Structures are given as C-alpha cells and as structure tokens.
Amino acid sequence: MRDVRDETTELLEKIGVPAAQFNSGDLSVTSPITGEVIAEVHTQGDVDAAVARARDAFLKWRSVPAPRRGEFVRLLGEELRASKAELGRLVTLEAGKVTSEGLGEVQEMIDICDFAVGLSRQLYGLTIASERAGHRMMESWHPAGVVGIISAFNFPVAVWSWNAALALVCGNAVVWKPSEKTPLTALACNAIFERAAKKFGDVPDGLHAVLIGAREIGEKLVDHKDVPVLSATGSTRMGREVGPRLAARFARPILELGGNNAAIVCPTADLDLTLRGVLFSATGTAGQRCTTMRRLFLHDSLYDDFMPKLIAAYSSVPIGDPREEKTLIGPLIDAGSFENMQYALERARSQGGKVHGGERFETGASGAYYARPALAEMPAHEGIVREETFAPILYVMRYSDLDEAIALQNDVGAGLSSSIFTMNMREAEQFLSAAGSDCGIANVNIGTSGAEIGGAFGGEKETGGGRESGSDAWKAYMRRATNTINYSADLPLAQGVTFEV
Numbered sequence: 001m002r003d004v005r006d007e008t009t010e011l012l013e014k015i016g017v018p019a020a021q022f023n024s025g026d027l028s029v030t031s032p033i034t035g036e037v038i039a040e041v042h043t044q045g046d047v048d049a050a051v052a053r054a055r056d057a058f059l060k061w062r063s064v065p066a067p068r069r070g071e072f073v074r075l076l077g078e079e080l081r082a083s084k085a086e087l088g089r090l091v092t093l094e095a096g097k098v099t100s101e102g103l104g105e106v107q108e109m110i111d112i113c114d115f116a117v118g119l120s121r122q123l124y125g126l127t128i129a130s131e132r133a134g135h136r137m138m139e140s141w142h143p144a145g146v147v148g149i150i151s152a153f154n155f156p157v158a159v160w161s162w163n164a165a166l167a168l169v170c171g172n173a174v175v176w177k178p179s180e181k182t183p184l185t186a187l188a189c190n191a192i193f194e195r196a197a198k199k200f201g202d203v204p205d206g207l208h209a210v211l212i213g214a215r216e217i218g219e220k221l222v223d224h225k226d227v228p229v230l231s232a233t234g235s236t237r238m239g240r241e242v243g244p245r246l247a248a249r250f251a252r253p254i255l256e257l258g259g260n261n262a263a264i265v266c267p268t269a270d271l272d273l274t275l276r277g278v279l280f281s282a283t284g285t286a287g288q289r290c291t292t293m294r295r296l297f298l299h300d301s302l303y304d305d306f307m308p309k310l311i312a313a314y315s316s317v318p319i320g321d322p323r324e325e326k327t328l329i330g331p332l333i334d335a336g337s338f339e340n341m342q343y344a345l346e347r348a349r350s351q352g353g354k355v356h357g358g359e360r361f362e363t364g365a366s367g368a369y370y371a372r373p374a375l376a377e378m379p380a381h382e383g384i385v386r387e388e389t390f391a392p393i394l395y396v397m398r399y400s401d402l403d404e405a406i407a408l409q410n411d412v413g414a415g416l417s418s419s420i421f422t423m424n425m426r427e428a429e430q431f432l433s434a435a436g437s438d439c440g441i442a443n444v445n446i447g448t449s450g451a452e453i454g455g456a457f458g459g460e461k462e463t464g465g466g467r468e469s470g471s472d473a474w475k476a477y478m479r480r481a482t483n484t485i486n487y488s489a490d491l492p493l494a495q496g497v498t499f500e501v
C-alpha cells in the first residue's frame with residue numbers, strides 16, 4: 001500500500017487544493033487507516049468576515065433567476081463527476097470508509113446536484129382561493145440569506161452537498177464548518193466549487209466559504225445574526241447546545257442529530273434477506289452512520305434459528321485496511337471512538353448481556369483503531385441499549401408481541417430510522433401507520449441505513465426534527481411570503497369585517 005500522506009498530498013493537488021492550505025498549518029489531520037498525520041491545515045477563526053462576504057454575495061445571488069442558479073449547480077455536479085475517483089479516495093483516506101462507500105458518498109453528491117437542478121425550475125408556491133371578489137392569493141418562496149452548515153466526520157462531504165446544492169438553487173450563500181476531524185475533504189469540495197464557479201463565470205465572491213476549526217467556530221456561526229438558517233449535523237449533545245442558541249435569536253434550525261435505530265424481525269420474514277439487511281446496516285461504515293442499526297428485536301419463534309447465523313455472519317465480515325478491495329469494515333475514526341465502544345460493551349455485560357466480538361482487530365498500525373463488530377444479546381431493553389454509541393454494536397432482544405416490539409423500538413430518545421422485516425402485509429402496514437414507528441425513516445424489508453437522496457432525510461425527537469435532501473426539504477432554505485392582490489375597485493375586508501368612516 002502507498003504511503004497515506006503521499007497519496008493524500010497527490011489527491012489534494014490533483015483536485016486543485018493549493019498546497020499552502022494543507023501544509024504547516026496549526027491543525028494536524030490524521031488518517032484513521034494508520035493513525036498517521038497526513039496534513040496540517042490552517043484553522044480560520046474569522047467567522048464575521050466570511051459571513052459578511054457571504055451576505056454581500058447573497059444580495060447579488062438572490063436576484064439571479066433560479067434556473068440560472070440551477071445551471072451553476074449542474075456545473076458543480078459535472079465537476080464532482082470529474083473528480084469522483086479522487087474525492088472518493090480522499091474520503092477513504094481521511095474518514096476511513098471502504099472504497100465503495102467513499103465513492104458512494106461522492107455519487108450521493110452528484111445525485112443531489114441533479115435533484116437540485118430539477119428543483120431550480122420548480123420551487124413551486126401555491127395559488128389559493130380568496131374569499132374576496134376581485135382578489136387573488138398566492139405564496140412566493142424567496143431566498144433566506146446566508147445558510148450556515150455544520151457537519152460531522154462520518155459523512156464528511158455528502159452532508160455538505162445535501163445542504164449546499166439546495167441552498168444554492170434556492171438563492172442563498174453558504175458558510176460551512178466541517179468536522180475538525182475531516183477538513184481535507186472540505187478543502188477539496190471548496191476547490192471543486194471554485195472550479196465550477198470559474199466555468200459559470202459570474203458567481204459572486206464569497207458565495208461559498210469553508211471555516212476550518214473546532215466547535216468554537218461552529219458556535220460563532222450559530223450565534224451570528226446574519227445567518228438566518230443553520231443546518232447542524234452531529235451528536236444529540238451538540239444539538240442540545242446549538243438548538244437553544246438558535247432559538248434565542250429566532251434563527252431557523254435544521255438539526256440532524258443522533259440515531260438509535262432498530263429493526264423488528266417478524267415470524268414470516270425472509271431470513272436470508274433479513275440477514276443481509278441487518279449485516280450491512282449494523283456493521284457497514286464500522287457502525288459509524290447516523291442510520292446504523294443499533295437494536296434488533298427478533299421474534300421468539302425465530303430467535304434460536306437466526307441468532308447463530310447472525311453470529312457466524314458477523315465473524316466472516318472482512319475487517320481491515322479500507323483501501324483493500326475485499327474489506328467491508330474499516331477503522332473507527334479514533335482512539336476515543338474505540339474507548340466509547342469498549343465502555344458500552346462493559347455496560348452491556350454488567351446489565352447481563354452476552355457479548356460476541358467487539359475486540360480490537362490488529363492491523364499492525366498502533367495508532368489505528370479497528371474493532372470486530374459486536375453483537376450483544378440483552379435480557380432487557382434498558383440502560384446502554386437506549387443510548388447511541390457510535391460504533392458497530394448491535395443489541396439483540398427477543399419479543400413475542402408486535403405491539404410491544406413497536407413500543408420498545410419507539411422507547412428511546414432518538415427517532416431517526418427503523419425497519420421491519422416481514423412478509424405479512426398487516427404487520428408491515430401497522431409498522432408504517434400512525435400507530436407504528438415514530439421515526440423519520442421507516443422501512444420494510446430493507447435495513448435502517450443507506451437512504452436515497454430523493455426522500456426527505458432526518459428524524460424526530462432527539463434526532464432534531466430537521467429534513468434535508470429530497471422531497472420538499474428545499475422549503476427550509478427559503479422564506480415564504482403570502483401575497484394577496486386586489487384587482488377590484490372595492491376594498492372588502494376578510495371575515496366580513498366592516499370599517500367604514
């Protein structure tokens with residue numbers, strides 16, 4: 001395998017990131033593959049200057065017709081296509097994703113650009129029947145202003161694109177604070193943005209900015225009076241701090257926080273398909289997806305048949321260097337993540353859980369943290385089972401009654417993703433009904449992870465309530481005006497009110 005630092009440098013140069021941006025800076029970037037330092041980037045604390053420039057750019061961009069803004073996002077998608085291999089590889093080197101997932105993340109960026117281009121010729125408002133003669137009512141959607149984006153390490157580039165592609169076609173400027181663990185891929189996205197801007201020709205200066213740094217920079221963005229919409233993706237802990245601060249200044253939050261996602265496996269489930277679905281959702285991305293399956297409710301009638309198969313499948317998933325073709329589980333992001341995993345497994349054992357796997361997987365790189373995915377057979381749905389640990393741990397429990405299983409699946413703080421595996425139409429429909437899963441994502445015969453961009457993405461309760469990506473998520477990036485136009489010579493008042501002097 002090539003030296004990680006050399007390859008990182010080569011990729012950044014190929015994408016067009018100036019060397020000065022990733023050499024001799026004050027923030028060291030490590031690759032989770034080996035634990036080695038692969039670059040030193042410069043933190044940028046001047047949030048006020050970036051927001052001021054973005055605000056000026058917004059004042060111009062908002063008057064560019066939406067389909068023309070869409071043309072810019074089309075070019076951005078083209079540039080992403082051209083750099084897919086390099087950016088995908090950089091995601092692998094910086095975030096530790098296996099090759100197909102690194103590339104898949106960039107594909108998701110391309111998909112949202114395509115989606116946003118279509119939207120740029122829509123952004124529909126309604127025409128509403130007026131109760132007054134000679135009047136017309138309608139609603140118009142206008143750009144909101146500067147959109148702040150705070151993102152997490154585990155989707156270092158896709159989350160930016162979900163927000164940025166929509167924000168840009170909607171006529172906004174973007175200021176992005178990526179995770180301090182993954183600044184290189186952010187610098188790469190910025191370089192790709194600049195290439196698209198050059199091709200487009202008249203993108204106002206400052207329309208997009210990247211601010212590298214830790215939470216203090218995020219806090220400044222959260223508190224900035226000229227950022228009317230802020231999209232924050234990360235832990236529920238982060239959302240608990242960010243949410244009230246945004247509320248205090250009446251800014252619009254788009255919060256995409258933690259998940260504690262569950263699947264219910266019913267007696268009629270296709271168990272081969274279920275096994276594959278569970279395996280990908282629970283162990284893929286080394287358990288570091290917000291939608292990772294973390295709890296599994298197995299019906300009593302199949303528990304003893306399914307569990308040994310799941311244990312066997314777990315022990316056969318290839319773990320190791322994510323650059324290798326055959327690897328399906330790469331490293332955890334850092335030592336802290338491995339420690340959190342071990343702490344959670346300790347708690348599971350102390351609660352009477354029977355743990356399979358979960359040990360450190362040695363690759364010879366002492367600064368890297370690979371772990372065997374863990375299954376924890378739990379006697380009860382309590383304690384650690386009800387918390388999100390951002391690592392590959394799946395808590396497995398028995399159930400006998402579907403109502404009870406649905407109640408347990410809903411009985412956690414988070415409300416992001418959920419699944420049912422069944423061939424029984426009544427069970428599937430009950431799970432999807434108003435009395436079923438309380439999550440933002442509810443699937444049938446598919447795992448909890450691996451969403452497509454066409455649907456609105458996000459979750460309820462402690463997941464924050466935000467929606468990004470498809471469906472009508474674009475509305476969060478615009479302000480709505482209701483317009484009433486009187487084309488008569490009279491001035492009738494609504495609700496029959498009279499006001500004559």
Ligand code: NAD
Pocket residue numbers: 150151152153154155177178179180213214215217218219222233234235236237238241242255256257258259289290291388390416458459463
């Ligand atoms: P994190 O909360 O530690 O950090 C996320 C981002 O928030 C980082 O950029 C960080 O610098 C910033 N931040 C932290 N505290 C802040 C504060 N007080 N003010 C402003 N910014 C602050 O999360 P992480 O470890 O990078 O990512 C893992 C978490 O993200 C998991 O909980 C996962 O479920 C969640 N996640 C959610 C989604 C979703 O769409 N719901 C997607 C990806 C990840």
